[in-house]
Amino acid sequence: MTRILVSGPGLIGKKHIALVKDNERSELAAIVAPDRDGNQDLARDEDAPFFSSIETALREVKxxxxxxxxxxxxxxxQVAHCLAFGIPVLVEKPLADTLEQSRRIVEDSEKCGIPVLVGHHRTYSPLLxxxxxxxxxxxFGSLVAFQGAALFYKxxxxxxxxxxxxxxxxGPILINxxxxxxxxxxxxxxxxxxxxFASNHQRGFEVEDSVALTFRFRGGVVGTFLLSDSAASSKSWEMTSGENPAYPTFSDETCYHFAGSHGSLDFPSMRVRYYDKERSWWEAFEENRLDLTRFDPLERQLEHFLDVVETGASPIVSAKDGYRNMLxxxxISNSVTQGRPIELTEIEKPWRY
Known part of the structure; x- marks a missing residue:
């Protein structure tokens, strides 16, 4: 039985606590949170020791x-304390508050040989x-271009x-x-x-509410993405994947479009189109819809984390992946500020190890 400490019993933290308690391979070892907002009551309800300091919790609960x-x-x-104590960590996205902090986590994890997983839980969805x-x-052929959207109203x-x-x-750049x-x-x-390009014209807050992005990927693939938390739209993962019952679901809607050299895929409606013979915009496509299954990716993520802890499996989403996402x-932030394309090599430093 793997004993797991959970720090931060907020919305996603409560979900982690429930999954840890429901999994036959794990046990809730402790809850770490500020000593306010009913956190002690929550720990008592979950029959778990409560601590306001992760250092104390690690030392006393082990x-x-x-x-x-x-x-x-x-x-x-908090990740640094866990690595110093010698235990694997699953940390929610983003990996850290800043790029430099993210980089330091990667270096510390590599140096001590203790794995750090980052909670990009969508990676575990069967939709992928x-x-x-x-x-x-x-x-499908080879990928040519990608279109994506995360448009919703907070x-x-x-x-x-x-x-x-x-x-x-x-704002939605870092959060979503x-x-x-x-x-x-x-x-x-x-x-x-x-x-x-970013805009705050809808709400007028200091932070952005809408962003239009263009990407160039290694190998020549290009892509675009629209992001807004002030748009009355259903084109988002939350409203199309059916992953979280808290959101309304539009099963025929799409949030990503993959265009290939022979066919295309709308995701997650899973509508596909492809040329069976001659490839030409004057020719009709073959069309169908892929069968799919659904289950909770957070549950699958915990199973993988337990494999990492118990068997030494390699993290699917490692600290370095979390760092690359932060990079x-x-x-993107630099591009918004400077009003120009930004090459990632401009801001990425060589590793010290």
């Missing part, structure tokens, strides 16, 4: 692993397996409950786009160049 779902600003420090089967087929209460979300660093970056890298390969976010 867990086998930790899940860090605290606010972004605490990720780097279904899509990849077609994307790797002769019917209500006023969302910002009243957290005023930090109205300020720089609290980081998920999309991970999936774009997963499907399309490494991102080499980004060009981004793209940094390039």
């Amino acid at each position: 867990p086998d692993a930790a899940i860090i779902s605290s606010p972004n600003a605490f990720h780097a420090d 397996n279904t899509a990849e089967t077609f994307l790797n087929s002769e019917k 209500p006023a209460e969302y910002f009243k409950e957290g005023l930090w979300r109205t300020r720089l660093g609290g 786009l980081i998920h999309e970056i991970g999936l774009m890298r997963h499907f399309c390969g490494e991102i080499e160049t980004v060009f981004a 793209v976010i940094e390039a």
Whole structure:
């Protein structure tokens, strides 16, 4: 039985706690959180020791692993404590608050040989397996271009409950786009160049509410992406994947489009079109819809984390993956500020090891 400490019992933290308790391979070792907002009551309800300090919790409970779902600003420090204690860590995205902190986590993990996983949980969705089967087929051919969107409307209460979300660093680029970056890298390969335009014209907050992005991937693939948290639209992972019942689901809608040399895929509606014979815009496509299965990717992520802890399996989304995602976010922020395309090589430093 793997004993897991959970730090940060917020919305996603509570989900982690429930999954840890429900899994027959794991046990909730402790909850770490500020000593307020009913956190002690939560720990008592979950029959788990409560600590306001992760250092004290590690020393007294001696867990086998930790899940860090605290606010972004605490990720780097709490991961560092876990690595110093010698236990594997699953840390929610983004890996850290800054690019330099993310880089330091990678270096510390590599140096001590303790794995750090990053909670880009969409990577574990069965939707990806279904899509990849077609994307790797002769019917699709080679990837030419990608289109994506994350368009949704966050209500006023969302910002009243957290005023930090109205300020720089609290907008959809860091909170929401980081998920999309991970999936774009997963499907399309490494991102080499980004060009981004941002706007705050809808809400007038200090932080952006809408962004238009262009990407160039390694190997020549190009892509575009629209992001907004002030758009009344259903074109987002949340409203198309059916992953989270808290959101309405539009099963016929799409949030990603993959265009290949022989065919195309709309995701996650899984509608495919391809040329059976001659490739020409005057020729009709063969069309169908791929069969798919659904299950909770967070549950699958925990199973993988337990494999890493118990058997030494390699992380599917490693600390270095989390760093690469943060590197793209940094390039996007630089592009918005400077008004020009940004090559990732401009901001990436050589590793010290």
